[in-house]
Amino acid sequence: MMSSHQTEQDLSVAIIEKALALGASLAGISSLQSIRQSPSHLYSKNVRWPSKAKAVIILALKHPSTEPSLDWWDGNQGTAGNRKLISITRQLKRWLKKNHGIVANDLPYYIHKGGIFLKDSAACAAMGVIGKNNLLITPVYGPRIRLRALFVNCTLTPTKGSKDFLPCENCQAPCIEACPQNAFESGSYDRLLCQKQMEHDEKESSIAKNTGSFYLSDPPIKYCRACELSCPVGHEDKDDERIVTE
Ligand code: B12
Known part of the structure; x- marks a missing residue:
């Protein structure tokens, strides 16, 4: 668990830094409570919430148009991009347990297999906003990212983004x-x-x-x-x- 001299905020910053060091393009944190209240989770009651989960870590991997094969679906854990995200989440899970005693659950992609709605979750973690194209738009990579998430059994400090990021406002779409x-x-x-x-x-x-x-x-x-x-x-x-x- 958290050492006595480490605050929740220090720990949250360390987790984000570790996720980026492991190869995530973006990382964010939201409380489970905010995610539960997000539109897709209010709309669909089919999400399974583990009883001990308190916060969610969301990872994004950039999928630039210059690397189209990251997005090609071959069915082996989906795509090459998803395989990379799975590898990062597994490494982060091991690091959380070994260094901080935190138990994390790597969430599957599909809701019916135990996943959560990832765009809503990333929006709650202030990683971007939902755009006119119904996708999460991030300031750095636009919508060209893919998402994955981990539940953790402790509270963490949610990430914050700029309230001025309104990418679709004056866009011709x-x-x-x-x-x-x-x-x-x-x-x-x-x-x-x-x-x-x-x-x-x-x-x-x-x-x-x-x-x-x-x-x-x-x-x-x-x-x-x-x-x-x-x-x-x-x-x-x-x-x-x-x-x-x-
Ligand atoms: C099922 C699914 C599909 C289905 C149905 C999509 C749908 N939107 O209904 C199909 C196969 C058609 C599909 C298509 C695509 N998908 Co898809 N899909 C999913 C999946 C598994 C669940 C999405 C879902 O059912 N959402 C629930 C429905 C009801 O809601 P929704 O349409 O998303 O709209 C909600 C949000 O917009 C939200 N919302 C609106 N405003 C706001 C504001 C705030 C503040 C918040 C919090 C929420 C919010 O409320 C709406 C209603 O609930 C997710 C992975 C996951 N586990 O989340 C990927 C996912 C959403 N898909 C993704 C992608 C990229 C695509 C495609 C581009 C195809 C592709 N090449 O991968 C297209 C784009 C479609 C589009 N423009 O929306 C990415 C999105 C990445 C991003 N940047 O946002 C995801 C997250 C998968 C991933 N690997 O990262 N998809």
């Missing part, structure tokens, strides 16, 4: 125009239309194989990223930037 299915035509995101595109992408990738399953996919599925890659926010090659706790 090229994301809306870019969608091949016009999923934003009604003024908000239409999940069914987006899913139609995903099914199209799966068929495209499965032409050369016949496994009968999309979960192990060779060649990999190259899911549409139009609403993400058209977003002008953030820079592809900018150095990693940390979020500070106050």
Whole structure:
């Protein structure tokens, strides 16, 4: 557990620094209470909350357009980007236990397997805001990041971001125009239309194989990223930037 001379804030800063040192592009912390109150968690009652969980650490990995293969779905733990995130969360989990006696649970991607809604969680940790494209937009990488999270059994100091970050306010929203299915035509995101595109992408990738399953996919599925890659926010090659706790 926390040593007597280490404050909760010191520990929280140390955790963020460790996550970045392990290869996360961004890291944030939120209380479980804030995440429970976020729109997707209020809307869906299917999330399983471990009884001892008190805070959530959220990690982001940049997925720049220059490295498209990070996002290709081959079914082996999803994508190469997700494998990297899994590796970082596992190392962070071991470090938390060994150095601080903190028990952490690495959360799965899907809600029905015990995961949480990651965009809402990252927004609660002030890592970015939900944009017109319905994605988490971060100041440094725009929406071109992927997320993963850990529950921990102790309270931590939530990360804070700038309240002035309003990336969609004066934007002409090229994301809306870019969608091949016009999923934003009604003024908000239409999940069914987006899913139609995903099914199209799966068929495209499965032409050369016949496994009968999309979960192990060779060649990999190259899911549409139009609403993400058209977003002008953030820079592809900018150095990693940390979020500070106050
Ligand atoms: C199921 C799922 C899908 C489904 C359905 C998506 C949906 N939005 O319903 C399909 C397959 C269609 C899909 C598509 C895509 N997905 Co997806 N998907 C998920 C998954 C597993 C759960 C999302 C979900 O069901 N949300 C619940 C629904 C009801 O809510 P929602 O549409 O997200 O809208 C909520 C938020 O916007 C929130 N909200 C709005 N304003 C605010 C403000 C604040 C302050 C807060 C806190 C919340 C908030 O309230 C809304 C209603 O609940 C997550 C991973 C995870 N565990 O979270 C990834 C995830 C959201 N997907 C992701 C991505 C990248 C994509 C795609 C670009 C495809 C791709 N190449 O990967 C598209 C983009 C779609 C889009 N523009 O939204 C990333 C998002 C990264 C980011 N920068 O935000 C995630 C987090 C996965 C990851 N690996 O990191 N996805």
